[in-house]
Amino acid sequence: MSDTALAKRGSRSLSQRKQDTVWKNLTAIEAAHGGRAQLRETLEFSQLTAPQSRFVDLLHDPARAGDSLRTLCRDAGMAPFELLEMLHQGVNALAMTEAQITMATALPDIVADVADKAKDHFVQCHCALTPDGPQPPDPGCLDCKGRGYRHVDGSFDHQKLIFDAAKLTPRAGGVNIRNENKTLVMPSGDAFDHFVKATDGRAAIAAPVSLDTVDAEILP
DSSP states (O other): OOHHHHHHHHTSOHHHHHHHHHHHHHHHHHHHTTSHHHHHHHHTTSOOOHHHHHHHHHHHOGGGTTSOHHHHHHHHTOOHHHHHHHHHHHHHHHHHHHHHHHHHHHHHHHHHHHHHHHSOEEEEOGGGEETTEEOOOOTTOTTTTTSSEEEEOOOHHHHHHHHHHTTOSOOSSEEEEEOSSOEEEEEOSHHHHHHHHHHHHHHHHSOOOOOOOOEEEEEO
16 A cells, blocks of 8 residues: 555544445445345335435435435434444345245145145055056055055144134143044033043943053143
8 A cells, every 4th residue: 555545544533434434335235235226115114213214215316316325324314324224124024025925825725735634535545656657556455455546534733733723722721631643622620520420430331441541631
């Protein structure tokens, strides 16, 4: 660096040199972001204070199109770091909006898929499928008995998702009885007492049966 450049640099304070660096970076960010028009669109997604709203208004003013961001911030009474915060908020808000639109668009198909899996249905048997496509079913197949399709029970996990989404799952206190496949929530109070008495009565006259291990807990 020449002596003249060093002398010029030394005549400026550290704060001034930092501000120059900030404005240079902001100008580069504006260009990388797609220019002034894209910057305006992104900033509109951020929450604005009064000075920040004035800054956005100046960005939309055709008479100020040639002014630098530094000049617009100064005239709006806004510090440069505020512009960075506005841009950060706007980019995040825009990305979240686009993500929510994507999720909302896909949601009907996802719900339909979950509902289909929650119901009993038929699927094509493995004996009628090859890597190249369908083929005649195997008459000796034990899974489909030669029909080419087999029955599949509705998925309990998918049924629970549907019930939870429809707010049909009981939330009151009671006894939550679980085994390895199913969950049964019994209501508390007199109704549960009647249920216990009725089942005890039936158990007394029923033949002994083998029961799976059951895990039970009292819900609050």
